[in-house]
Amino acid sequence: MLQLRPSHTLDGGDRGWLKARHHFIVSHNGNPANHSLGALIVWNDDEIAPGKGFGRHPHSDMEIITYVREGAVTHEDSVGNVGRTEAGDVQVMSAGTGITHAERNDGDEPLKLFQIWLRPRRPGGTPRWGTKRFPKRERAGRLVTLASGIVGDGEALSIGADARVLAATLLSGQVVEYRIHPSRNAYLAPSRGAVTVNGQRVATGDGIAAIAENNLTIEATEDAEFILVDAA
Structure with missing residues (x-):
């Protein structure tokens, strides 16, 4: 489905200073149709004004993946990490037993990002953070795994959830296929352009959930880039 x-x-x-869209319900008065999908519980599409951001705040027992669409995000946390993640790249924070962090836009232009929250396989663990560059040429016309908690996913950033986060950059007319076990769920959102997923059009700003599907055929109807999460 x-x-x-x-x-x-x-x-x-x-x-x-913050314009946000929530692909998943985050409050009791939200849209109940946009329910979580297994371990995948949050997917926020945020735009943060220059010089603004989220001050220090805590998290625990959560895997938080940030994909930067435009601009760059600066991260600082309570375990000593400081870093900057630019457009097209990814950062991961495993909150573990507890961490506080701040994220801000130190640039002169709006910062646009997807922030994705996944429940970990098990609670606890040492908090950690990491970032990695993913040049668009490496995912031109194909899916590349950005972050994963699944054995065998190579150089992807490691997360503690039974999930993988993938991206592809497609020219208009290009097609990629993704096989998914019907016991798992998937969610896809374009960060640029528009695609069809098994014939259904999904444009920037939209998302699509796949439940008990065996295969996703993703075709760009214009030059496009998208993020796909496969989660148990």
């Missing part, structure tokens, strides 16, 4: 989540069905808000 495919469930299209058009942008107008997503919850969100505008705080001035």
Whole structure:
């Protein structure tokens, strides 16, 4: 089953410095149709104004993956990590037993990012953070795994969840296939352009959930880039 989540069905808000859309329900008065998918519980599409960001705040027992769409995010945390992740690249934070962190836009242009939260396989563990470059030429016309908690996923950033996060950059008309076990779930959102997923059109701002599907055929209807999460 495919469930299209058009942008107008997503919850969100505008705080001035932060414009947010929530692909998954995050409050009791949100859209109940946009429920979580197994370990995948949050997918926020955020735009953060220059010079603004999230101050120090805590997390525990959560795997948080940030894909930067435009601009760059600066990260600082309570275990001594400081870093900057630029457009097209990914950072991962395993909150483990507990961590506080801040994220901000130190640039002159709006920062746009996807932030994805996954429940870990098991609670606890040592908090950690990492970032990695993923040049677009490496995912041109094909899917590349950015972060994964599944054995055998090579050089992807490691996470503690039974999930993988993938990306592809496609020219108009290009097609990629992704096999998924029907016991697992998947969610896809374009970061640029538009694609069809098994014939259903998904444009920037939209998302689509795949439940009990065996195969996803993803075709770019215009030059596009998308993120795909496969989670138990």
